[in-house]
Amino acid sequence: MKTLRIPIFAVALIAELLLIACAPAALPTAAPPTAASAQPTSAPAQPTSAPAQPTTAAQPTSAPSGGGTIKIGGGFALTGDESVLDLPAANGAKLAAKEINAAGGINGQMIDFIVHDSQYKMDVTAQVCKQFVEEDKVVAVVGFTDTDSVLACGPVIQAAGLPFVTAGATSPKIPSQVGDKMFLACFGDNVQASAGAEFAAQKFGKNAYLLWDKGVEYTTLLAGYFKSRFTDSDIGGKIVLEDSYDDKATDFSAQITKLKALPQQPDFYYVAAMPYNVGTVVKQMRDAGITGPIVGGDGYDDPSWVAAVGNASNNVYFSTHALNDATAGSDAYKKFFNAYKAEYGHDPENAFAALGYDAVYLMADAIKRAGSTDPNAITKALRETKDFPGITGSITFGASQVPQKGVTIISLVDGKYTLGAQLVPQKVAAP
């Protein structure tokens, strides 16, 4: 076979030319508008930018709010492992921005919602956030449903002085790790674990089995908060056995064997699992003859595993942000559900779509109350948020950047999501 002699310098040269051509924002003095014309402006009409403009072109001025639009950055992992949660969140967020613009924008200005894909790679996430600050010149950032991405991006946004609202990263430690401009649109894991503990203790009993995925921060923390709340004096629960598994495991027979060897089965089983493991764990437990109630966190909120395991999903309960159902949800939720379906052609995949929607509306509400696009004013307005009517629950910030929010407990009956309970935990485990 004839070997191709690729001229190396030609390759390098072409790559560098492409790089320069496609990144007009990098040239400090070159005329950005003319370079921007090389951008494919014939991109499919983006639903969020009502005044059509190439979204990655640099503004000639440095004022972030110049030009009558409010630039908000949306960072999401649209490809990669987390995309099952981030993609619906991004869709919900874009829908919210579109709705706000259709209703006249914020204080008369339209939102330019700029979405970048972080590919669920941490170095790309950091790059994307630097891009938001420097090239897109946003005034605020919304995004991500996992703690690792928020921590990779947070310091950059915090250092730039911009407010950052995460749609779905539930670790309550995030604000202390990132800074005072970091807000959560979702409840913290300590809240949902406490709600789960109170609900299960009251409904099932005081003896529990605890299993968690030790390869991921979210599940480790969730299990810890559950244990701390459940064994608290006012509930007085007892963990008869606790166990853990590796994130990439597919066979849980070791843990199940230990569980079955117990002299008496506990009242319920609290399993902190990621969406990609839940189905396997539940199925294997049911196949081994464990019929008791299984309780978990919002990692269970993904209809695909429910369909896959069939009857095994009965008697499973989990805490999440909202009941993602067109018929059983609140009126506001139904409106969102139908709007999402009209926009994207399919139902919202899970409650994270609603979280993305709420995060943008929350940010817009703060900007409206602030009356300006100054990042400090927006941050102050966010902090003062009280009883904001999100479709995933009412949001009040108060002293903490983690909202006080109600928790929805979903019970799975015949493969359908039904409302188990809606409660605000009486006491919350310390973060």
Add this chain to the structure above:
Amino acid sequence: MDLRRVIGWLVAIVILAAGLALLEFSGQAVWQGFAVNVGLFIILTVSLNLSNGFTGVFSLGQIGFMALGAYISAILTLPLAVKHEYLPNLPAWLAGVHFDFMVGAFPLGYLLAMLIAGVLVACVALLVGLVLMRLSGHFVAVATLGFLVIVRVVLFNADNFTRGSRTFSNVTPYTDLWWVWAWAVITIYVVWRLKFSSYGRAMFAQSQDRVAAQAIGITFMQPRLLAFVVSAFFTAIAGALYAHFITSFSPTVFYFDLTFRVVVMLVIGGMGSVTGSVLGAVLVLSLAEVLRRIEDVNQLYGMSLLILAVIFILIIIFRREGIMGSREIDLGNLFVKGGRKESSVESRQSSVERITE
């Protein structure tokens, strides 16, 4: 040493320094971040080339060393207050250690922590290599992959030291352009000198034909161990640089995804060529960034990964040896007129490859 080559290196370094100064002065954090990424992956790819390309041992465990380097250096440089809050269960001798001291504006503690991490990881590599470097072919690939998994599990379970699965964050962001590229230059220099030395020739010899090499007295363990350990040292340095750049990480970061990113850069650049590794890293990252921006504007998410995968397949089919094969761009020739052509071993190797094709 050939004067022309010295001058060639110096000119290259001066041009690099000028470029970096320009980038730093421009204040464009996005492109500075991109340049840091490029530098990091150059270190990773060149180290991987040393352990894989030169010796013919296809190790997939390199990122395990990166993880160890990142964690060790981050644990060492955490300031005391943060350390007590973050890692409350550290043993006493470690809990009081905090390499966050500066000498003037220079973070000496960071440098020391990095070097300590590098040396410790090199020791680990020595132990691991003594066991694994006697394997070849598929076996060593799987065994080193096993090492990667072991490192990940150990990091998860040693949560008193590493916080387990919880993200290790609030690391001080010491890393900047100069740190990364200084280490990149050092890595390239060391690996280059190794290649054109008797050690390097021993590595290539035993990878080409182990029996013939042994017949003339070249063992296989020593060159392989040397390559493995030196590569682990620089990979650990890259890990420390990464940790203090992104400032937050967890064991999940240092796993298959990162491994295969580096392998792709290595193969595209050419195994056995230092300049190939540099070019491979630069090209793949540049292409990934260009494609990322295109796909962002057009909302064709995932396109960049597809295209990179297709390019990788095409390279494997049509030009298996990568862009550079095992040739080098001699800096002596590049910048100074009339330098002598690069000799012997490599061109003869590539001609042998063509004959046996």
